[in-house]
Amino acid sequence: MDKTTKVVDLEKVVIKFAGDSGDGMQLTGSQFTDTSALLGNDLATFPDFPAEIRAPQGTVAGVSGFQIHIGRIDINTPGDIADVLVAMNPAALKANKKSIKKGGTIIVNIDSFTKRDLEKAGYENSPLEDNSFEGYNIIEAPITKLTRETLKDSGLDGKSVGRSKNMFALGIVYWMFNRPMEQTEQFLKKKFEKKPEVVEANIKVMHAGYNFADTIEALPSSYTVLSANLRKGTYRNVMGNQATAWGFLAAAERANKELFLGSYPITPASDILHELAKHKNLGVKTFQAEDEIAGICSAIGASFTGSLAITTTSGPGLALKGEALGLAIMTELPLVVVDVQRGGPSTGLPTKTEQSDLFQALYGRNGESPAVILASSTPANCFDWSYMASKITLEHNTPVVLLSDGYLGNGAEPWNIKSTKDMPSITPNIATEGEEYLPYKRDDRTLARELALPGTKGMEHRLGGLEKEDITGNVSYDGDNHEKMCRIREEKINRIANILPKQEVFGKEKGDLLVVGWGGTHGSLYSAVEKLQKEGLNISLSQFNYINPLPKNTAEIFNNFKKIVVCELNNGQFVNYLRMKNQGVIFNQYNKLQGLPFTTSELEDYFKTLLKN
Amino acid sequence: MAHLTNKDFTSDQEVKWCPGCGDYAILRAMQKALPQLERNKEDFVFVSGIGCSSRFPYYMNTYGFHTIHGRAPAFATGVKLANPKLSVWQITGDGDALAIGGNHFIHALRRNIDINILLFNNEIYGLTKGQFSPTSKKGIKTKSNPHGTTDEPFSPSDLAIGAQGSFFARVVDTNPKLMQKIFLEAEEHRGTSLIEILQNCVIFNDKTFAPITAKEVKQEAQLIVEDGKAMLFGAENNKGLILNGFKLEVVTIGENGITEKDILVHNAKEEDPTLHAMLARMRPPEFPAALGIIRAVNKPTFNEGLLAQLEYEKENAKFKTVDELLKSGDTWEIED
Ligand SMILES: Cc1ncc(C[n+]2csc(CCOP(=O)(O)OP(=O)(O)O)c2C)c(N)n1
Ligand code: SF4
Ligand SMILES: [Mg+2]
Numbered sequence: 001m002d003k004t005t006k007v008v009d010l011e012k013v014v015i016k017f018a019g020d021s022g023d024g025m026q027l028t029g030s031q032f033t034d035t036s037a038l039l040g041n042d043l044a045t046f047p048d049f050p051a052e053i054r055a056p057q058g059t060v061a062g063v064s065g066f067q068i069h070i071g072r073i074d075i076n077t078p079g080d081i082a083d084v085l086v087a088m089n090p091a092a093l094k095a096n097k098k099s100i101k102k103g104g105t106i107i108v109n110i111d112s113f114t115k116r117d118l119e120k121a122g123y124e125n126s127p128l129e130d131n132s133f134e135g136y137n138i139i140e141a142p143i144t145k146l147t148r149e150t151l152k153d154s155g156l157d158g159k160s161v162g163r164s165k166n167m168f169a170l171g172i173v174y175w176m177f178n179r180p181m182e183q184t185e186q187f188l189k190k191k192f193e194k195k196p197e198v199v200e201a202n203i204k205v206m207h208a209g210y211n212f213a214d215t216i217e218a219l220p221s222s223y224t225v226l227s228a229n230l231r232k233g234t235y236r237n238v239m240g241n242q243a244t245a246w247g248f249l250a251a252a253e254r255a256n257k258e259l260f261l262g263s264y265p266i267t268p269a270s271d272i273l274h275e276l277a278k279h280k281n282l283g284v285k286t287f288q289a290e291d292e293i294a295g296i297c298s299a300i301g302a303s304f305t306g307s308l309a310i311t312t313t314s315g316p317g318l319a320l321k322g323e324a325l326g327l328a329i330m331t332e333l334p335l336v337v338v339d340v341q342r343g344g345p346s347t348g349l350p351t352k353t354e355q356s357d358l359f360q361a362l363y364g365r366n367g368e369s370p371a372v373i374l375a376s377s378t379p380a381n382c383f384d385w386s387y388m389a390s391k392i393t394l395e396h397n398t399p400v401v402l403l404s405d406g407y408l409g410n411g412a413e414p415w416n417i418k419s420t421k422d423m424p425s426i427t428p429n430i431a432t433e434g435e436e437y438l439p440y441k442r443d444d445r446t447l448a449r450e451l452a453l454p455g456t457k458g459m460e461h462r463l464g465g466l467e468k469e470d471i472t473g474n475v476s477y478d479g480d481n482h483e484k485m486c487r488i489r490e491e492k493i494n495r496i497a498n499i500l501p502k503q504e505v506f507g508k509e510k511g512d513l514l515v516v517g518w519g520g521t522h523g524s525l526y527s528a529v530e531k532l533q534k535e536g537l538n539i540s541l542s543q544f545n546y547i548n549p550l551p552k553n554t555a556e557i558f559n560n561f562k563k564i565v566v567c568e569l570n571n572g573q574f575v576n577y578l579r580m581k582n583q584g585v586i587f588n589q590y591n592k593l594q595g596l597p598f599t600t601s602e603l604e605d606y607f608k609t610l611l612k613n
Numbered sequence: 614m615a616h617l618t619n620k621d622f623t624s625d626q627e628v629k630w631c632p633g634c635g636d637y638a639i640l641r642a643m644q645k646a647l648p649q650l651e652r653n654k655e656d657f658v659f660v661s662g663i664g665c666s667s668r669f670p671y672y673m674n675t676y677g678f679h680t681i682h683g684r685a686p687a688f689a690t691g692v693k694l695a696n697p698k699l700s701v702w703q704i705t706g707d708g709d710a711l712a713i714g715g716n717h718f719i720h721a722l723r724r725n726i727d728i729n730i731l732l733f734n735n736e737i738y739g740l741t742k743g744q745f746s747p748t749s750k751k752g753i754k755t756k757s758n759p760h761g762t763t764d765e766p767f768s769p770s771d772l773a774i775g776a777q778g779s780f781f782a783r784v785v786d787t788n789p790k791l792m793q794k795i796f797l798e799a800e801e802h803r804g805t806s807l808i809e810i811l812q813n814c815v816i817f818n819d820k821t822f823a824p825i826t827a828k829e830v831k832q833e834a835q836l837i838v839e840d841g842k843a844m845l846f847g848a849e850n851n852k853g854l855i856l857n858g859f860k861l862e863v864v865t866i867g868e869n870g871i872t873e874k875d876i877l878v879h880n881a882k883e884e885d886p887t888l889h890a891m892l893a894r895m896r897p898p899e900f901p902a903a904l905g906i907i908r909a910v911n912k913p914t915f916n917e918g919l920l921a922q923l924e925y926e927k928e929n930a931k932f933k934t935v936d937e938l939l940k941s942g943d944t945w946e947i948e949d
Pocket of ligand 2: 634635
């Protein structure tokens, strides 16, 4: 297709597709993502669903969005605020008023700005007609009308015609960013293999949108984002929850174990269950239990029997799993508990992100019950961390809680595909048949006990939640033994620090300000710190993935900076944990509790003030 | 395989139930029953919740797991799914299974996972020292309800049948022979086998089952059902059951023209659970209590279903290794 307008090169751009839940915005966004990925852009995406599945059509509660950040530079977040917004109805415009940059481009489907549509969105007058959006570049596209026009001879019914509107919008955006449409054409052909008329209609509408954009004068120029400088390799897009699931598959294969998942559906963790449920071919057994408690208990049963056993949930589910997790700690069985965190307390904000389950993971159980805590920090590295969680749990025979969050779980980015062969080996800690078996005898170095699996001759033994006698594992109510066992369980976790890599610092090892983060905030913190470094400020970042135990050089890092600020999406849980572990060190804190990730601009502003004072 | 005896199934741990507790007889019956299965000892796993009864696995020299209160069905499910070759036994109490664990209990039965559940029903919370349980008789006075309970009790059989259970048996702790027989048949049965054991707690609920188990009454108060046999009972074995309209009725052979031919014949394999439920609900003094295998119907099991899917998927899958999965779908190359 010839371009009639000049093409402007951009470093990076944020685009948001927003519409009614039924408008197909997730699909539109994913198509734009896949096409951009194939062009070699670096990118990050974030879907923004309504909490209600069928919120009333046309209302603000029913708006579904998909944000994508593409660039030819390193992209670490889905972007603070959109440069371009596609709003399929007034509600989508209203819901995203704050998500669009001042002066940005807004493409609206003007056909859906009737009086009724405006009322449903809670507007008395059209925001396009008062000065609500003054200074923005508003493109009023008659998307519904032109889609109908395009398909008037297609023979499709009105409903199917209506459903292709999103392809018109996609066509416009493809034109704006100078993208080829082949990828989406291929996709449509595959998706509607059995309905060639639907394939044809959708392709036709997409081209109509593209041509519309090419023709109208409202769009002064079309933009291009060249491919990013990604490292050599084979890439694909992954979502965080998918990567988490795959890390477990890889670990099970390397450890020569069957993977068992016991789980109960909960947003935003269910996609891990869905992903693993697809892969029975790889020997995974998934069990959708009657509740979260049965999910973890079935996993512990499978672990006792020799599987790599995991359970996946979000905050409310982790609360239900507490007692059983304590049992896994007492019986020293391998188990990974994944918590894809969301806003709390209680049901809280099911579809929004937060990091407020850290204390629950660390301390939310009765008794002295230490667990290993890890946190993934980007959608793609969810793969590495579920793999590491599996390795630690199988080698040390102690449960691991892996913290992810809604933002990571649903976010996507290109992934330089790893091979299972690139991953470290995993050696499950299991007794060999024929040895004398003492269930609570330990390895001198790691203090891990060995497992003996049911079915192994001569190693019959009983486990349980009552305190264990050292070495024999028999029930013991002896006070001295209890104290000893509590200390051993603690020390066993602490010793895992011996095998951890050093905690890293991005930027200078010594300086004025150290920004500290953990888990899913990596993208925003990294972008802000990198920007300020480029401006010449003396600022570094240390993002934690190992939470308990902490890497051994942690205290050393803190001593090298004049100021430290711990940033997290909660009310200060990690910072207080660090205060407890590093008495005497002064930590500043920056917290946000809006169900949203940090924006790089708010971070930059805050860091600058800290550096000034 | 070496022939095993009850000694092989006895662990080195001292048994700590109260002297006279019904649990002892159940333990002994189990230790005598298992050798008759001619299976390797390492293939048995005993999983329990919390309660006096749930200490059972510590005394069995097999693999065992004393878990948390009410959740044993979920652990047992995990064990069975992870290694379907194992023989999995769940030990539970009336509080453990029907109060805190009610949810897991009905779901295990519904799924028909191939495990055996021994419900030690003493109609009381033993371990926590005598509070009423969901099976306690209405009006019973306990520490947690000194004025008498106003709760309606659960009937375990109705709960099991309502949850589409495929196997229900009942036995008393005073009949070791019948216990052994039922344990063996439960293990034979494919699916969730529920065995309700009327167990005496000498300390907190002594003699609650005496109207069924006491020597003086037991012949009149117990009907031991056997598949394919007429349901007869009584000291002279001349009493039996008939259906009168929609209701069961006790009759005496020779009275009112009743002959043995009129007596109902037990059919444990009947899929319709109506009669099984009626039998299981019978209680003295109007009726004898039904013991033995009341229901044993063949249904697909959860574990076999899952395994069949796994086999099918393995054979027909596009990829066989994780690396193939990771590289599937849309990928692109970045050159230097
Ligand atoms: C989470 C939890 N809640 C409460 C208890 C206390 N508790 C232990 S056993 C029990 C009831 C046991 O009754 P039952 O299941 O009938 O067993 P029995 O002792 O009669 O054999 C209770 C309430 C517990 N251990 N854990
Ligand atoms: S309290 Fe009752 S059930 Fe528990 S051991 Fe004693 S007699 Fe048995
Ligand atoms: Mg009881």
